[in-house]
Amino acid sequence: MSARIRVLGAGVAGLAAALELAQAGAEVEVLEIGAQPGGDGASPFAGGMLAPWCECVSAEPLVAELGRQALDWWPRQFDGTVRNGTLVLAAARDVGELEAFAHRSDNYRRLAGDGIAALEPDLAGRFRHGLLFADEAHLDPRAALAALALRLEELGVAVRYGVDARGQADDGRIVLDCRGYAARDRLPELRGVRGEMLLLHCEAMRFARPIRLLHPRGMHYLVPRGDGLYMLGGSMLESDDAGAISARSLMELLNAAYALHPALAEARIVELGHGLRPAFPDNLPRLEQRDGRWHLNGLFRHGYLLAPALARQAAARLLEVA
Template sequence: MKVNIVGAGVAGLSLAWQLVQQGVEVEMFERGTRVGEKACSWFAGGMLAPWCEAENAEPVVLEYGKESLAWWQNALGEGFVDAKGTLVFAQQRDKKELKRFARRTQAYEVVGHDVISSLEPDLASQYQEALFFKDEAHLDPRKALIRLTEVVQALGVKINFEQEIEPEDLLPEKVVDCRGYNAAKTVQSLRPVKGEMLLVKTNEISLSRPVRLLHPRIPLYVVPRDDQHFMIGATMIENGHGHQFSVRSMLELLGSAYALHSSFAEAEIIEMGVDLRPAFIDNLPRVERDNNIWRINGLYRHGYLLAPYMAKLAADSIFSDTHEIEKLADFKIKEDRV
């Protein structure tokens, strides 16, 4: 069996990996000159944080997101997934935010100064209390995309770069549309949720794991990367178009990073990144089928968390040639019935 995939972002590459495991011949078409160049997936924080995300996501995100940790470890091999958990803080004046977050999540430990000192010594002087989600993990999305590309190519997947095509052009062969927000011309119910992120570098602070700072208006996360780089993210701007970074977003992100720890004041700004998260009305991703075209889209802010599960759903439907594909939106109804 041969399957074509249009788009080599996290959705397309996850599906390619899933299909080659099952012996399928896969050919990919990507408009960029290299992986990530034109992909929203390049700008992600890379947090595999299903328990934290459950704060404002449907229960299905937690249920299927949990499975992604093992999927990424298996697909990328050793050294790509850092399973050190997440620490969630609030400033003294926002203490009730920490309580609210705790009420809406599970699988955390309330930790005090001693544990904070052992986990993140540089934050210990500033915070007396935090929530520690020890089972969460993170990866560097850029390294992960490059690695996954190498892995699938080694397994025989042909990737054609600089090929901007419409999925319909590949019919009557089987084709999966993984174009992210660029599919909005065809998938009209998609909406863009603009995200802005910063990459900064400083030797003034070290972190070992993603850290979230709660705030009623401007929640922030900082994810450590190699070589004292830190990803600071991310804005969530509904129906935000364009790829410009606004002054307001810059002020808010940098202000929050400075509030997390004043040493970010001395950091060098290495990169400002902007892209559009593809989202449906319920913020849940979908696998849809229209004869020989399948579509994986709507990964919203859960690209790395849910692409593995969506890849499995799409691969199962392609294999069994079924139009009956699980809808994540139904999950809550099923759960309510239990």
């Protein structure tokens, strides 16, 4: 008899875990309180950057170690995964930020102005120094979530939307809780880290890869979504406020876009969005058993990067105890 497992939450962690379990032969169902993959959580508003070497600049080494698994996992599950690398830039006055970034990472190639222009012709003449992380990748989070849900459907996994998991009896199933910040009812030490984003439409610019722009206050990034669409993000606020995007964040994001290229000032703002990313005090993910259920949570700002490795771990542990 196959293991019977109920996954709570259809964000990137829940869908990836459900897929690993189903592909290993488990009988799986997924419950999601929202109306679509990702629900009302942070997954639909992510950057979708699979960038373990860039992320190791500010994250623990474990993030890069686990994150490298995403570079093989995602292309097998979602054919929209694009592996054009990541370009990291800084204005001439901020070249010290670029050097500090390079010192904390590896697996990159240094570029001068002509090398930057060869990769991204629309940036010709704008930046003198850059770093290319050629092995990194990116994807469109919403398209990726939809693809995972479709693969689950093809495997016969029921994904039930509009269902509040708190009112469901376990029915003898093993429960894997992947509800992200919503799981604070069971994981009170979780905190919300607010991320804010803009979706821009700009026909004048054509970028092939994520671009990270460094400055003394931090970093912002522009991620291509195709058809002239770009996700602009980089804010990280220690807040559980689920309200609308702040004026300060909006101004910082738009200033970063203008600094990358003035033509982006003419872009149309298609969407303003925000999400509360779940984080434990050490900012590292956890797979643990507590209060009669398993929890996969705390992926912080690395959801798409860490979900494959954590999903594999969850499948191995749950099938071992089933």
